Amino acid sequence: MKKLVSMFMVLMLCLGVISGMAFAEDVTLTITWAGWAPMDTLVALAEEFTAQTGIKIKGDPVPWPQYHDKVFTEFASGKTSFDIVLPDSQWIGEAVVGNHLLDITDWFNKTVKKEDFYDVFIQSFCEYPDGSAKYYGVPALGDFCGMAYRKDLFDDPKEQEAFKAKYGYDLKVPETYSQLKDIAEFFTRPDKNLYGIALWQAPIPSGGLVDEFLAVFWSFGADLWDPKTGQVKGILNSEKGVKAAQWWLDMYKFCPPGSTNYSMDEANTAMQQGLVAMMATYLAFYPGLVDPNMSMVADKIDFMPTPKEEQWWIQLGGQGMSVSSYSPHKEEALKFMEWWLTPETQWKWAQAGMFSCMKSIVEDDKYLGYAPVNKVARESYPHLRDFWEIPQYNEMGTFMAETLNAAVLGKYTAQEAMDITAEKHEEILKKAGYPLK
Amino acid sequence: MQLATIKKSWMNQISDRSMLYMFLLPTFAFLLFLVVFPLIWSLYLSFCDYSANTANPPIYTGVANYTYIFRQTDVWERFIRTGQFVVEAVIIEFFLGFLIAMLLNREFRGKRLLTTLFILPMMFSPAVIGKFFRFMLDTNWGIVNYILGQLFGIQKIAWTTSYEYALSSIVLTDVWIWTPFMVLLSLAGLSSVPKYLYEAADVDRASAWFKFRYITLPYVAPILTLAALFRTMDAFRFFDVVYVLTEGGPSYTTQIVPFYIYKLAFSYWNTGMSCALAYILLIIIIALSNIYVNYLNSVRRA
Numbered sequence: 001m002k003k004l005v006s007m008f009m010v011l012m013l014c015l016g017v018i019s020g021m022a023f024a025e026d027v028t029l030t031i032t033w034a035g036w037a038p039m040d041t042l043v044a045l046a047e048e049f050t051a052q053t054g055i056k057i058k059g060d061p062v063p064w065p066q067y068h069d070k071v072f073t074e075f076a077s078g079k080t081s082f083d084i085v086l087p088d089s090q091w092i093g094e095a096v097v098g099n100h101l102l103d104i105t106d107w108f109n110k111t112v113k114k115e116d117f118y119d120v121f122i123q124s125f126c127e128y129p130d131g132s133a134k135y136y137g138v139p140a141l142g143d144f145c146g147m148a149y150r151k152d153l154f155d156d157p158k159e160q161e162a163f164k165a166k167y168g169y170d171l172k173v174p175e176t177y178s179q180l181k182d183i184a185e186f187f188t189r190p191d192k193n194l195y196g197i198a199l200w201q202a203p204i205p206s207g208g209l210v211d212e213f214l215a216v217f218w219s220f221g222a223d224l225w226d227p228k229t230g231q232v233k234g235i236l237n238s239e240k241g242v243k244a245a246q247w248w249l250d251m252y253k254f255c256p257p258g259s260t261n262y263s264m265d266e267a268n269t270a271m272q273q274g275l276v277a278m279m280a281t282y283l284a285f286y287p288g289l290v291d292p293n294m295s296m297v298a299d300k301i302d303f304m305p306t307p308k309e310e311q312w313w314i315q316l317g318g319q320g321m322s323v324s325s326y327s328p329h330k331e332e333a334l335k336f337m338e339w340w341l342t343p344e345t346q347w348k349w350a351q352a353g354m355f356s357c358m359k360s361i362v363e364d365d366k367y368l369g370y371a372p373v374n375k376v377a378r379e380s381y382p383h384l385r386d387f388w389e390i391p392q393y394n395e396m397g398t399f400m401a402e403t404l405n406a407a408v409l410g411k412y413t414a415q416e417a418m419d420i421t422a423e424k425h426e427e428i429l430k431k432a433g434y435p436l437k
Numbered sequence: 438m439q440l441a442t443i444k445k446s447w448m449n450q451i452s453d454r455s456m457l458y459m460f461l462l463p464t465f466a467f468l469l470f471l472v473v474f475p476l477i478w479s480l481y482l483s484f485c486d487y488s489a490n491t492a493n494p495p496i497y498t499g500v501a502n503y504t505y506i507f508r509q510t511d512v513w514e515r516f517i518r519t520g521q522f523v524v525e526a527v528i529i530e531f532f533l534g535f536l537i538a539m540l541l542n543r544e545f546r547g548k549r550l551l552t553t554l555f556i557l558p559m560m561f562s563p564a565v566i567g568k569f570f571r572f573m574l575d576t577n578w579g580i581v582n583y584i585l586g587q588l589f590g591i592q593k594i595a596w597t598t599s600y601e602y603a604l605s606s607i608v609l610t611d612v613w614i615w616t617p618f619m620v621l622l623s624l625a626g627l628s629s630v631p632k633y634l635y636e637a638a639d640v641d642r643a644s645a646w647f648k649f650r651y652i653t654l655p656y657v658a659p660i661l662t663l664a665a666l667f668r669t670m671d672a673f674r675f676f677d678v679v680y681v682l683t684e685g686g687p688s689y690t691t692q693i694v695p696f697y698i699y700k701l702a703f704s705y706w707n708t709g710m711s712c713a714l715a716y717i718l719l720i721i722i723i724a725l726s727n728i729y730v731n732y733l734n735s736v737r738r739a
Contacts, residue, residue: 068704069703098492100490202684203684203687203689257577258576258577258593258594258599259576259598260595260686261597270577275577394705395707402686403688405686406687409600
């Protein structure tokens with residue numbers, strides 16, 4: 001009996017060693033990202049990396065509404081099912097403060113040529129805190145908030161004549177938010193089941209009201225806060241801030257009824273079904289808008305940047321690529337990121353219709369032919385801006401979204417909404433340790 | 438002689454009582470690990486400033502979390518909304534479920550099929566049902582608005598995105614899912630009433646109301662009270678449908694307390710505050726349960 005037990009234990013030990021060796025040779029990197037077209041493209045492209053290195057790549061897509069919570073729940077558990085994550089720029093503070101992302105500063109300084117990329121992408125996707133020269137990711141998808149519009153309506157001679165008669169100027173791609181409002185009003189025809197514009201109104205911090213409101217807010221000349229002191233009152237609820245909020249509230253009457261919960265899917269559907277003449281969205285969603293299998297107006301859509309007012313600011317979207325600090329395959333993950341940053345890979349990414357973060361690619365005229373949105377990207381990149389990238393961004397963004405959403409429904413005036421938001425933001429920042437003079 | 442030849446093994450030396458404890462040990466360990474420890478740990482965390490998302494340890498702050506919660510007017514609004522939801526949902530389910538059970542509590546053709554169909558909604562995942570209701574109640578494309586518009590000429594109603602109707606749409610979905618539960622328990626109660634009592638009442642030419650008031654009701658009251666207790670406790674934990682149907686909107690109108698606990702815990706990572714709010718909700722549920730149980734005992738005594 002003793003002999004049998006001993007032999008059994010030796011056999012188990014041998015099997016353990018052999019399987020360990022087999023696993024050591026057979027590495028699979030898991031990448032988690034939102035479940036959308038860029039994820040599918042990345043996984044498809046990664047087959048080349050596998051062919052070169054033997055390291056397999058597995059995608060773990062998560063629906064956008066659950067993406068943040070799913071990733072951070074795993075972070076909080078101290079163990080992640082993924083090795084590589086593509087976080088929103090706003091998450092970087094939250095992730096770094098929790099030690100969830102691998103500090104790749106040394107590797108970054110050796111491997112990445114910062115001057116090859118737009119500064120805003122390095123600052124938003126890679127570096128935390130701003131100006132610290134500490135890096136936690138590399139640029140991946142240079143997404144941003146732009147607009148889609150019905151070019152058949154805009155180009156219709158009868159519509160053009162009627163618009164000119166009413167507003168005194170030509171119907172064309174709006175250059176200012178004031179013009180955008182006129183066009184939205186012009187195309188709001190409830191009796192014909194057509195509305196001017198679909199805007200994200202959902203009271204959530206990511207993929208909701210805040211994403212689209214802030215481009216308006218900044219373009220009206222307003223600002224969110226003083227990052228050094230945490231002061232918000234008098235800045236966020238300044239006259240310009242209230243004016244921007246009023247513009248936002250005024251636009252709701254040109255949106256489809258019941259659209260106060262509109263996020264990505266709902267707004268995209270409104271455009272695809274021909275319910276609206278224009279919409280604002282992150283333009284990485286464009287494939288669904290021009291796919292005839294998904295969109296009733298696929299051949300009637302064109303794209304434009306979000307307009308300007310006093311200034312011209314456009315909401316940064318997109319994600320960087322980072323390594324989970326809990327990954328057992330950090331070396332392999334860095335190898336993948338090194339492959340990712342090669343010009344060949346970046347060109348293939350662009351050729352697949354995805355937004356590149358690389359200057360040389362975006363500024364090459366060939367880029368314009370890869371996707372109908374690329375012309376908008378080139379025009380928008382110099383004006384990109386991001387909102388808070390601090391750990392408190394979620395709570396601050398949620399409160400702003402909920403309050404403005406309530407204002408859209410008439411609970412508050414624009415002034416009240418901005419005052420309440422400024423008050424709450426200072427409370428959150430004070431709790432976070434900002435001095436607040 | 439056979440007894441003398443039984444080999445001495447450690448198993449034969451254990452008493453029956455010890456063996457009993459050994460079999461119960463895994464269950465106790467499971468309960469301790471998954472129920473008792475989290476309860477005690479979360480109670481401690483409710484008195485701390487702590488975020489599970491950071492590497493910092495909990496910092497004891499006394500009742501700071503609790504006083505902060507009680508000072509926030511939006512938290513009180515959420516409690517009022519939660520109470521409104523629980524009262525509306527449970528009352529409708531109670532009466533509707535009992536009415537359906539009364540109708541089913543007789544012999545007729547197709548009774549089994551009809552009973553199964555009534556019970557079906559309870560079998561589906563609440564999150565899936567929430568998604569279906571989201572589609573059906575959509576302002577522009579939902580079937581509900583389409584039918585109301587075609588049949589009655591009613592303008593589009595923003596079921597899930599207006600202050601007037603958002604909470605009602607949550608109540609409607611909850612009623613659709615959980616009325617079958619009330620039907621089941623009511624049927625169980627109704628079937629426990631002895632038939633001879635009805636026969637005796639018929640002999641005395643008692644009215645339908647008399648039979649219901651003095652025969653049916655006393656027998657089913659205990660089980661109905663139990664059903665109402667279960668539904669009330671459950672309604673206070675209602676999360677999945679809210680998450681899918683309205684996501685707490687518009688603004689935070691349908692952000693009932695369980696949803697807000699989720700947001701505090703997993704969106705803001707304010708773990709200490711979420712534990713404090715969870716315990717406040719637990720105390721409310723325990724208090725209400727005690728009221729129900731006292732009533733149940735008094736009914737049983739009667």
